[in-house]
Amino acid sequence: MEYDFKSIEQKWQGVWEKEKICEAVDFSDKPKFYGLIEFPYPSGNGLHVGHLRAFTSIEIIARKRRLEGFNVLFPIGFDAFGLPTENYAMQTGKHPRVVTDDNIATFTRQLKAFGYSFDYSRVVDTTDKDYYKWTQWIFIQLFKRGLAYKSKAYVNYCEKCKVILANEESQGGVCDRCGSAVIQREKNVWFLKIRDYAEKLLDGLNDVDYLPRVKTEQINWIGKSQGAEIDFKVKGGVVPDAKIRVFTTRADTLFGVTFMVIAPEHPFISENEKNIRNMREIEDYRAETKKKNEFERTRVNKDKTGVRLDGVSAVNPVNGREIPVFISDYVTLDYGTGAVMAVPAHDTRDYEFAKKFGLDIIEVISGGDISKEAYTDINGGVLINSDFLNGRSVKDALKKITARLTEKGLGNVKVNYNMKDWAFNRQRYWGEPIPIVYCEKCGAVPVPESELPLVLPPLDSYKQTENGESPLANVESFVNCKCPVCGAPAKRETDTMPQWAGSSWYYLRYIDPKNDKALADFEKLKYFGPVDWYNGGMEHVTRHLIYSRFWNHFLYDIGAVPFKEPYKKRTAQGLVLGENGVKMSKSLGNVVSPDSLIKEAGADVLRLYIMFMGDYESPVPWSNASISGCRRFLDRVYNLLTLTDGNEGYSKKHTTLINRLIKKVGEDIEAMKFNTAIAAMMAFINEIYSDGYISKGELKAFLLLLYPFVPHLAEELNERLGYDTILAKSAYPKYDEKNLEDSAFELPVQINGKLKGTVIVEKDADLAAVKAAVLGNPSLSALLTDIKKEIYIPKKIINFIV
């Protein structure tokens, strides 16, 4: 018999709401558990099956924790600023506020239909002025401490979206949003000094329980490298004893330097224009470089190009060798010092460059064949042609040379990071206004905190200005203001913050969502924080996850937050692919809509299926056909009522079975092995059906295990069993160690390592007993004529060598 999911699901959603089982309590005596999912961007398309996979895991954990006696904070909110909404507003003329509210309403309806046990009394919306007041406040704190600064810089720019992109948003030279190629543009840009926090972000990873691949990606992204800065004197420059500083991780190869390469934008060039004889050629090359976008410029294995600076040369500080100086686009200004000492014998890029320009190649480490290629192995040979370093290993030489350079004041130890500062402004309307005022006399001045929030004014048009400024630049009443310091007429910053701003601290606001005195009450932060378990997508690991860790460390440093690391544990779900095994996308027509699914199958079936479909961390294709297996399973569970007797205990036959199930399901949930937890429950039910009965106590325990996955049906059956207490207020079942094993079991028997049969033995049987059992089996004993050796692993296997 099929059960009627529609009425059951509605009924129980109502009961939970009435009983407030989803609401977290401030300062409860119970231990707290803070479970978090990445809050969605409320797009016009509504909820996606990817959301379901991401949310259902922590939903299951949260429901389980409540049964385990925790005061659970499991909140939901909306990351609602952003381009799609603004574009939609532009097309339709609707205000982004209206569009956002509509979308949030749709999302909320869908989320509730799935029975997610979010605490809806703490909903956070990043576009609410009472929320972004605090986003702006954080920006001002960063600004006051010199961690937000404005400078002219070449930035990633998307011509289609007309916005500056952070490096994190333009990976691979492609715009995160629209997929078009990113170009380089010189712009006035607000940066946040995330680089200053590189070391803290690395260190902090030691204190948290993140998936290894999450940690690895962040470590790669930060890209720490230990090296040295070395000064090379310049001959022929405008200033007689000028120096160019290079950064290298291979100071050991210093005797192999045969030329120097500096970035085309290196300030040395303009400072020494007078003395560079081929300035026109240099200018041409610089112009070429500017045209290239960053992706083109940094593409690997591109032909090396460059121009020598005629009239100047550099001097190797250790041997006085005079070397030519080149500009080339393979050296960039934003890493290290924008200048490198070239060692063609032991660096692939320098090697190519030297070959192309016919430059000397001096081998200083033995072991390779530098007539063919650069020798870059640092564990291989020893130093040669290197004076006092000769005969040393690379590691040894590195220490020695670094010490020598430091001692003589020619260089110093230096750590560099690949991670760039965070480009933080967008020329758009639907974002948090950057709370800065420009005064001719006082410069850039923050808006006084008492005047926050700085609210977005209404607009007639969301189009950017002719020269690509934010639409806010058209609103005179917004732009013109008084300097908060001197009172003179001043102008406001018209750029807004990137979408990543609001999401960088939302987990804090959930703890105290209505506070108007602080971003959250410090005592409440102490009680609920940090997040115990955070689940989200791998695509956010080098974006949102790193940004929010940065902000949290900063807020900790200024005393606004009582913990350094925001998330104790971080897991990630795999992608949900289309039925054809490729990424779901509208253009491929393989998108699955939750709305129609829930009508056909119901929330419980879908929740179960999405957790059953495969390994949680791996990508997995959607399969409409497979959903029916979950439906059948739940129908079978529903029909268990007909097999139940009134016995509150466990039957003798099922005691081991149910104890094992409790252990298995509980452990699998904690390990996010939801698919095998469900498989175990299915196997249990199959067993029950083949036995033809289940006691009331067994069914109750089973329903509690099922409840986190399939809460509506579990509640319904619990009620029909005659229990007054709803499952949501019950306790999670416990297993008894003593009852995990049957007294007798089937032991596999191998002969010469090959399986030949099984025998039934007591679980504590000794070798003699097992042997007796094997010999008692005629087909096995026939094979055991000449036993040379016996290997018996109790409870596992016995192997005879004959």
Next chain:
RNA sequence: GCCGGUGUGGUGGAAUGGCAGACGCGCUGGACUCAAAAUCCAGUGUACGCGAGUACGUGUCGGUUCGAGUCCGACCACCGGCACCA
């Protein structure tokens, strides 16, 4: 190039060094039905065999072990991240 990960039936996927393929889908046969759907029962890695069974089988090749999907070494393929990062 560097750093991760993965490779198992028709299919999604299970297996602390100990019975490979749990559980689900699909498929085949049967029951119920006038019939179909639903449901229930049985079967379902490959090859050979009427059969009990035998041999082979977790990307490839080798090794360790009484015993390897699992550990080690070499390789192949695919996926993800980083990348002229000095």
